[in-house]
Amino acid sequence: MDFAWSDRQRDLYERTLAGVRLSFPDDKSAPAAFFSRDDWRVLGELGLLGASVPEGYGGGGLGALDTALMMEALGRGCSHTGLVFAASAHLFACAMPIADFGSEKMRVGVLPGMCAGDLVAGNAMTEPGAGSDVARLAVTAERADGGWVLNGHKSFVSNGPVADVYVTYATTDEKAGHLGVTAFVVDREADGVVPGDPLEKMGLSQCPAGGVRFVDCFVRDEQVIGEPGQGGWIFQHSMGWERSCLFAGYLGLADRVLDQCVEHARGRRQFGRRIASFQAISHRLAEMKLRVESARLLLYRACWELDQGGQATVYTPLSKLAVSEGVLASALDAVRLFGGRGYLRPDGIEAALRDTVPAVIFSGTSDIQRELIAKELGL
Template sequence: MDFGWTLEQQRRHDEILEAARSALGPEPATTSTEFRKKWREIGDLGLLGACLPVEHGGAGSSALDTARSYEALGEACADTGVVFAASAHLFACAVPIAEFGSAAITSRWLPGMCGGDHIAGNAMTETGAGSDVARLATTATPVDGGYLLNGEKSFVSNGPVADVFVTYATTDPEAGHLGQTAFVVAAEAPGVRVGEPFEKMGLRSTPASTVTFTDCLVPGDAVLGREGMGATIFQHSMGWERACLFAGYVGMMARLVDRVTQHARRRKQFGSSIGRFQAVSHRVVEMHMRLETARLLLYRACWEMDQGRPARLEVALSKLAASEGALASAMDAVRIFGAQGFLADAGIEAELRNAVPSVLFSGTSEIQRELAARELGL
């Protein structure tokens, strides 16, 4: 068992750390112009197509190397919203297009998605279908030349700025999960309407909105895989998302450990640095333990994926450890920083707000525990 990195892997990690710190900065993107600028920088780092085939413009990295790269991005870039946006673009949209898209679809979209010219949004969630994704109200009706899409997606990350959507619709209401089909739809297609950006607690630099399809004609070659494969395709992309997207949160946890450690050394109370007080030092140790637990589970899950194994248990545990750990550690950071942590200027309260949704998207923590329980035979 080797816990070390090759010289090339370490070089790449350090390169991303340095470049992201320099180019992305600590302030969140507040305008579409700022978002696009950061998006281009992430594309220039090769991260928007990290795990995609080289022939499509990607880097061809393994799941483990991809996770390591996004961990570095999450550590270096305090704008967790843009890290999340890039992750959702790659793992929920680009990965299924690369794996299941036709030659026409992959050649049209993937080079731009890898380079930063195109932004993708994953249009799955509906008002009545969050965790229960087998009950999609959005329908796709076969017609001459393709399908007519009708329905509304209630929460689409990157929706307001997306050039393309990966969406899922019911093609056979009687077939349950075998009646779902995946589609690639251009944002400019007739019948696509994007709602106003949501005001959100956290991840504020990730633009999100509703997306409505009204008699939207989708050509037959825009189907991913084939009709009825939607649930399989979605679960495949979720494997990547639940593992590698949360590498960004592992990076965030590393950044928090570093910040609270420095603060605990500098901050003086009762004639001593607060890091000398057991109540503080033990809290920092707990934060570091959560970081290392999440990191090791993440690497194990990605290693299993690279071996071609299902890794369902490992991915569920990894997602659970990273999301719950990020939330608990962000709360600890607020407590260690005290009143300063409550103020916006320090940026600590933003870390907490950005951590909260991690236990909700890509399957809630309760769903991850249920998935793990099933894999354990319960």
């Protein structure tokens, strides 16, 4: 059992981190605007939008663990966590279902643009009545000559307001439960696709999110990902990628915030002493380090499982739970450690807190992860 990175992995991480820091200089006090197309193409040039996509379709051909290392470097080097999240959702929830289950024509037609940063993808799954319960989708797809007709409303689509393509899921047989869900790729310009305005969110401000409505939207048979009825399985497969690799970006954020806290504790003086000399401060920093290193081990194990050809096992929900809850607790600790400065914008600590709150909600809430772990235990 070897816990060390190889020279190649170390070089991959360092090159990505250097490229991210050069491309996205840290300006914590800048107003949080949505990412630009230029930002997106830079991510494509750095290989971050297609890291795990096969090389033949414009990707990097990396496995889950190496992809996670790149996302970890992105999260550490870029303080715009909304951009980190947008890129990860694009890759893991949209590109990977197409790469793993799409037809050759679909892969050739869509993936090169997604990897290069020419296309932005949005994952359209969540509905007003279907968040955690994804087997009961109100959006329907009815059979038509040569394809399907989609109708219904997706309520929360990351990248939705600016997406060029949507990976969406619809009920094609309501009597079949999760076996009656089908996955589709839908072009933004298709008749009957109505993107909504950006939602006002607590955090992840650089990532625009909004609803999308399908009104008698015709999609051809060749736009089905996999086979009709496989949508539930395809979505859960993408969640294996997302719950593992996406949260590597939050490991990077946790490292970045911990670095800031250590630097602050060494330089800040109260009562004639550096605050790092107070046990209340040093122990808080020790707990932050414990959380991130424990979560890192679980995330790497989950990625290793994917690379061995396995499916989502107990390590995937364990990893997602440990990273999301740990980074949220550490961000709150960082605010406390910085005191009044932590509540102000210039240091970026309050932004880190706001950006970590949704981590315990999306990709399955923390309670859903606990349910998955309980099922793995046979409960």
